[in-house]
Amino acid sequence: MxxxxxxxxxxxxxxxxxxxxxxxxxxxxxxxxxxxxxxxxxxxxxxxxxxxxxxxxxxxxxxxxxxxxxxxxxxxxxxxxxxxxxxxxxxxxxxxxxxxxxxxxxxxxxxxxxxxxRNPLKTELPDFIKASLNKQPKEILKSRDYILVYENENDVRNIKIDKNKFDQGNIDPGGVAVTARGNDSDFVSRFFIPQATIFEDPVTGSAHASLIPYWSHVLNKKEMTAIQLSARKGKLFCTSKKDRVLIxxxxxxxxxxxxxx
CATH class of the missing domain: 3.10.310.10 (Diaminopimelate Epimerase; Chain A, domain 1)
Structure with missing residues (x-):
């Protein structure tokens, strides 16, 4: 075949x-x-x-x-x-x-x-995620994925995750998005998946189904630009609607x- x-x-x-x-x-x-x-x-x-x-x-x-x-x-x-x-x-x-x-x-x-x-709701951070982070977020939310909100773009850019500790848990089928307001975009993010062959996802459209409604509420904007700060980098143009998102x-x-x- x-x-x-x-x-x-x-x-x-x-x-x-x-x-x-x-x-x-x-x-x-x-x-x-x-x-x-x-x-x-x-x-x-x-x-x-x-x-x-x-x-x-x-x-x-x-x-x-x-x-x-x-x-x-x-x-x-x-x-x-x-x-x-x-x-x-x-x-x-x-x-x-x-x-x-x-x-x-x-x-x-x-x-x-x-x-x-996928509008995320406030929640608590599991111990295995908390222990793996070099810096703790200021806000924690979850839908399919955990959304960890940080103070600024540098926090997201410089985040370090201890993979051995991170892989002690599982978020099937989701992952962890770290995010903050952007310097040259409305918001930025990175995305990590425990126990996955590919640890950091370069650009995660599905995570933006949660990131968009969150940042739309915080920034009071319906149309936004987003950058995912992986090594390969990606740019997304985002629109928040009532129960849908445009990416x-x-x-x-x-x-x-x-x-x-």
Whole structure:
């Protein structure tokens, strides 16, 4: 069996920036164990698998370790493949996923994703996260992910996490976002996942489903820019709506090829 794949750098306009995702085109769904093995072999943060049966495009996402319930950068990467490589004609793409329908359209040379909002609530920090941090946050919230709010961008840029202590716990399927007001953007963040093959995620669209409503409330703004301060860096253009968020970004094709299973 041969499968076409594409490697896309999402949330960037430059190769080697943003977050890389593999996008694999299927004619029909394969068994879950095989999908997980392909994602593990791909060794990137996320592999998106899609089946296009016409008006319905089903989409699933796997890390090297597990299946995700939501993945922003791999959704953006799949939209990029459909529009720029496979010639998908519709102005709006509707993906059917485990998180419900997700919508993507192209606007001003950017892919705009319409995702469900995940408003975080105040909570306590588990001991394994608290013990792993070199500096404690000023505020702690949680939806799928823990949101740790810091005083300024330098705190986020300089955060250090003791991986041995961090890996003592699990947040299945979420992670930990550290965030603060930005110097050259409305807010910044970094994102870490315990017990994961890839410890720090370069750009995390799904975490912004929680970061956007939080910062929209704090800053009293509906439209914001965000930068994820990973080594690869990514820029996101964010809009807060009643129960949805819009996340826009660019993408670049790195490679195309064939998987032989």
């Amino acid at each position: 041969t499968l076409n794949y594409y490697q896309i750098d999402a949330f960037t306009d430059k190769i080697f920036g943003g977050n890389p995702a593999k996008v694999v085109q299927l004619n029909t769904w394969l068994e879950d164990r095989l999908l997980q093995n392909i994602a593990r072999e791909n060794s990137v943060d996320a592999t998106a698998f899609f089946v296009n049966s016409g008006d319905v495009i089903e989409l699933r996402w796997f890390t090297p370790d597990l299946e995700l319930d939501l993945c922003g950068h791999a959704t953006l990467a799949t939209a990029h493949v459909l529009k720029t490589i496979l010639g998908y004609d519709n102005t709006k793409i509707t993906f059917y996923t485990k998180s419900g329908p997700l919508y993507v359209h192209v606007e001003k040379n950017m892919y705009v994703m319409d995702l469900p909002q 826009a970004g660019k993408a670049k094709t790195y490679s195309e090829g064939t998987l032989r299973i």
